[in-house]
Amino acid sequence: MTDPAPTVGLTGYGTYVPDGVVTGEEIAAESGVPEDVVVEKMGVREKRVCPPDADHATDMCVSAAEAALADAGLAPADVDVVLYHGSEYKDFYVWSAAADVAERLGADEAFAVESYALCAGAPLALRQARAQLRADAPETALLVAASREEDLVDYANEDASFMFNFGSGACAMVLESEPGERARATLGESAAITDGSFSEDVVMPAGGSRNPPSTATVEQGLHTLDVPDPDGMKERLGAVSLPNFLRVADDALSRSGYDRSDLDFVALTHMKRSFHELLVEELDAADYYLDEYGHVQSVDQVLALDAALDRGLVESGDLVCFLAAGTGYTWAATILEWRGDGA
Numbered sequence: 367m368t369d370p371a372p373t374v375g376l377t378g379y380g381t382y383v384p385d386g387v388v389t390g391e392e393i394a395a396e397s398g399v400p401e402d403v404v405v406e407k408m409g410v411r412e413k414r415v416c417p418p419d420a421d422h423a424t425d426m427c428v429s430a431a432e433a434a435l436a437d438a439g440l441a442p443a444d445v446d447v448v449l450y451h452g453s454e455y456k457d458f459y460v461w462s463a464a465a466d467v468a469e470r471l472g473a474d475e476a477f478a479v480e481s482y483a484l485c486a487g488a489p490l491a492l493r494q495a496r497a498q499l500r501a502d503a504p505e506t507a508l509l510v511a512a513s514r515e516e517d518l519v520d521y522a523n524e525d526a527s528f529m530f531n532f533g534s535g536a537c538a539m540v541l542e543s544e545p546g547e548r549a550r551a552t553l554g555e556s557a558a559i560t561d562g563s564f565s566e567d568v569v570m571p572a573g574g575s576r577n578p579p580s581t582a583t584v585e586q587g588l589h590t591l592d593v594p595d596p597d598g599m600k601e602r603l604g605a606v607s608l609p610n611f612l613r614v615a616d617d618a619l620s621r622s623g624y625d626r627s628d629l630d631f632v633a634l635t636h637m638k639r640s641f642h643e644l645l646v647e648e649l650d651a652a653d654y655y656l657d658e659y660g661h662v663q664s665v666d667q668v669l670a671l672d673a674a675l676d677r678g679l680v681e682s683g684d685l686v687c688f689l690a691a692g693t694g695y696t697w698a699a700t701i702l703e704w705r706g707d708g709a
Contacts, residue, residue, distance in 0.1 A: 371500040375549025376702065377542050378440070380433025381672055382512075383414040383535040383659065384421040393530055397521040404530065405657075409639040413533030413660030416514045423456035424466045426536030427510040431471055434508065434538035439548070442473040445540075446504035450480045451491035452511035452536070453663050455518060459573075467510055476508070484692030485635055486558070487511060487664030489618075489700035492539070492688065493556035499543045506543070512536035513663035518570060520590040529568075529591055531636060533660030537668035551686070554624075554701030557617035559610055564695035567599040568592075603695070610697040611645055615689055618699040626650060630684035630704075633670040635691055636661035651687070652679050664690065682706035 389412045394401035404410055416422075427450070435442060448471075450464035457463065464478035483490045488511065495507040514534040520526060541553070570591050572583035583589065593599055615632070619625055629651045634642060636656040646653040654670045654677070656662075662669060667688040674680045686702040 372543045373545075374496045374499045374541055374543055374553045375545040376539055376551040376553065377545050377548050378434045378436070378438025378540040378550070379668055379672070380430040380437060380538045381535065381665070381668055382426045382429040382433070382537075384416045384426070386415040386417060387412050388415050393521065397527070397530060399527060399530070407638055407640070408531050409636065409642070409655065409657045410531045410660050411657045413516070413531065413658075414535055415516050416534045421514065421534065423452060423512040423514065423536070424463050424470065426512040426534075427452065427463065427467045427538065428470050430512070430536040430538040431467060431508060431510050434540050435471075438540040438542070440506065440540060442471040443475055445471075445473040445476040445506050445508045447495075447498070447507045448473055448476050448478045449491055449495055449507055449509045450478070450511065451482070451487040451509060451664055453513040453515050454482055455515050456512070464510070473508065483664070483696055483698070484694055485661070485663045485666070486690045486692035486694075486696040486698040488667040489556055489688045489690050489698035490558060490696075491664070492541070492553060492700045493558070493698075495541050496553045499541060504543075507541040509539040509541065510536065511538075511664045513665055515591070515663060518589075518591045520587065523590065523592060525593045525596045526591055528593070528638075531660040533662050535659065535662040535665050535669065537665045539668065549705055550707060551702040551704045554622035554703060555618055556698065556700040557614040557621065558696060558698035559614060560694060560696040561606060561610070562694070564599065564603065564693065567595065568693040569594070607641070607691070608645065608648070611689060611691065612648060614697045614699040615649060615687055618687065618701050622701040624685060624701070628685050629687055631674055631680045632687045632689050633667040633674070634689050635666050649687075654679060664692075666690065680704055
């Protein structure tokens with residue numbers, strides 16, 4: 367008889383957001399979009415932004431990671447693996463942010479790896495790390511993510527207006543194998559689906575191998591995010607987004623031995639307010655809307671959880687779902703059984 371797979375718990379987490387703030391009023395003035403549309407429809411009262419010469423992806427990750435390790439009561443030397451699941455837009459191209467974070471933390475016993483799923487990254491990183499901790503030698507994983515893709519938004523490009531909510535920040539989570547009473551949450555099962563027909567709907571036109579950077583691409587403004595067919599994307603996405611969100615949430619719940627009636631809180635990717643409200647109504651769960659942060663890629667779920675804990679929206683014994691979607695298009699969910707502050 368084989369031994370059961372070990373339990374994996376979340377023993378600590380941390381967040382970091384830069385000091386710079388851009389308000390919905392300022393976004394409206396720069397873009398020409400009415401302020402009530404930015405604030406009420408897009409759901410951005412304000413968001414955090416980074417200065418050009420500081421708060422790079424790894425800077426923010428290190429700050430969040432230090433807070434997460436302190437929350438877990440661990441030292442960097444206790445970490446076996448550092449997993450970066452944040453933005454592909456980081457300090458350098460073709461480069462390991464995970465290795466840099468491990469080095470700067472002093473996690474000398476850890477190996478470093480990256481997992482990239484755009485804005486669906488958090489549930490999938492939890493899934494990947496949980497599976498590795500249950501199947502392999504590592505006992506402690508540090509997950510870090512950061513985004514400053516706000517740098518890549520052109521407010522003059524109306525076609526890319528659904529990305530005007532992009533903000534900046536970072537998060538970190540500590541996962542441990544068999545943490546016992548130290549666990550703040552126990553990780554459950556996950557689910558994910560991808561519809562690759564959306565794979566080229568959101569792109570930065572230049573900078574990759576198809577269209578390498580050059581003087582011409584810079585002069586043509588091809589190094590910001592764009593949506594080649596916004597109306598077509600909106601129509602196709604509108605038909606599948608809600609069903610796919612609900613499918614992965616239901617599948618993750620079912621695989622964890624639950625259903626929607628058991629769900630207490632959903633930590634969601636920031637999206638337009640009306641769709642957020644529709645989704646949480648379907649799931650019949652408490653939520654927190656990130657209209658003071660905007661969309662911080664795969665950092666959203668930890669920001670929402672942190673805000674919910676501060677406001678008493680999540681308590682010991684609650685069932686939490688990290689629910690996300692990222693262009694590509696991937697929808698993903700992971701279940702957490704919240705225990706509280708740990709020992």
